[in-house]
Amino acid sequence: MRIALVTDAWAPQVNGVVRTLTAVRDELEAQGHQLLVISPDRFASLPCPSYPEIRLALARSGTIGRLIRDFDADAVHIATEGPLGLAARRWCVGEGVRFTTAYHTQFPNYVAARTGVNAEWIWRYIRWFHAPADAILTSTPSVDAVLRAHGLPHLRRWGRGVDLATFTADGPRDPVITALPGPIQLYVGRVAVEKNIEGFLQSTTPGSKVVVGDGPALAMLTARYPQAHFLGPRFGADLAAAYRSADVLVFPSRTDTFGLVMIEALACGTPVAALPAPGPVDVLDESVGAIDADLDIAIPRALTRDRAACIAYAARFTWASSAAQFLDSLAPLRVVESRAA
Structure with a gap:
């Protein structure tokens, strides 16, 4: 065709x-x-x-x-x-x-x-x-x-x-991320106001907050949240290493229609914490993530999810x-x- x-x-x-x-x-x-x-x-x-x-x-x-x-x-x-x-x-x-x-x-x-x-x-x-x-x-x-x-x-x-050949639980981890105090909470995506990244950065769950990505709000957020770790964009194998290195992916957006990063993280064995919004409510279930209007409730719950269950769950999403x-x-x-x- x-x-x-x-x-x-x-x-x-x-x-x-x-x-x-x-x-x-x-x-x-x-x-x-x-x-x-x-x-x-x-x-x-x-x-x-x-x-x-x-x-x-x-x-x-x-x-x-x-x-x-x-x-x-x-x-x-x-x-x-x-x-x-x-x-x-x-x-x-x-x-x-x-x-x-x-x-x-x-x-x-x-x-x-x-x-x-x-x-x-x-x-x-x-x-x-x-x-x-x-x-x-x-x-x-x-x-x-x-x-x-x-x-x-x-x-x-x-x-x-999801590219199940690239995003796997087996493989190297990111040495910068793994050196941080845990639990390591990761955001991946565009750094833009509509992604509600500040909702993540303002959460109070102990550990390290890591932002992977680039976008028009990067300079503002870097200045406003000096305690967070802004690592710039990652792609392919480097992005997979970042997912593997995190204890939880935090998906704070209320405006996405799906959220590819969620299933990429799951394929690497990393559970997801998210807000009750289109995308998370359709993609996740309680075995691999936690959804709550309060990220300080969702993040600790997501940390209890089994990483093997996350990997198996992601396998159902194929290109x-x-x-x-x-x-x-x-x-x-x-x-x-x-x-x-």
Whole structure:
């Protein structure tokens, strides 16, 4: 199958959306499918205000359409609601071409957290953007409930996976992390205001707090919380070593749709403490994590979880299954009567 994938999120960005898309692309290509990735690196771009590592591509809908037509795509998937996604949507709707979308990010909540804008204003755009899609791909039942509550019922499940060859309990540990006083409490992810990292750093459970990642809030948090250990980003084997070295992964976000870092940590044998929010409530159960509105309750409970149970639990999340769900959800490309403009 020839699949055109349009996304505003792509390398060198580092986030769960990029990791999901690259993992599924790699899985599908290994199966013999051909993918055209239409991403910001193909176009002139501008830095996103307040988030300069994210580039906003400058592309016309006709340019996107020509790329899709020249590729002779069998299906079109629009992964994000940014400028490229908007241009692809405009072309597909104008030409009567079927397409699918995905809801990767709690975009209205992110905008509200960063700007103070009322999230309901952003939901108007989200509803408009996704309405003409044949299906909106979602990662969890909690996200389904949110979208249905906002008038978007045409949903298909698209779960997530973990690289079980990289993220294992066997392997080296991070010497910097293991030298710290325990229990070692680890955060992994973007260092940004919408991730509620301060909720973690303000918790009072004894031990060491470690932050692995980069982002626009790094300088502020480093200055504000000098007792925490900010180690910068880690990838691949180095990230797996960080997970293995921790006693618990703390996932303080209230705005994620899934939380890939949780299943990566579990695959390395590290239990998870989290808030009761979309993502954790769908991904975790009591055998491998602890969920509570008070992280000072969740963290000590998570520390009692069996690491072998965490490893076994993570094995159910595979990129092969994720890729199969993605493939099954695509809409064959043909000219149809448009549902919405």
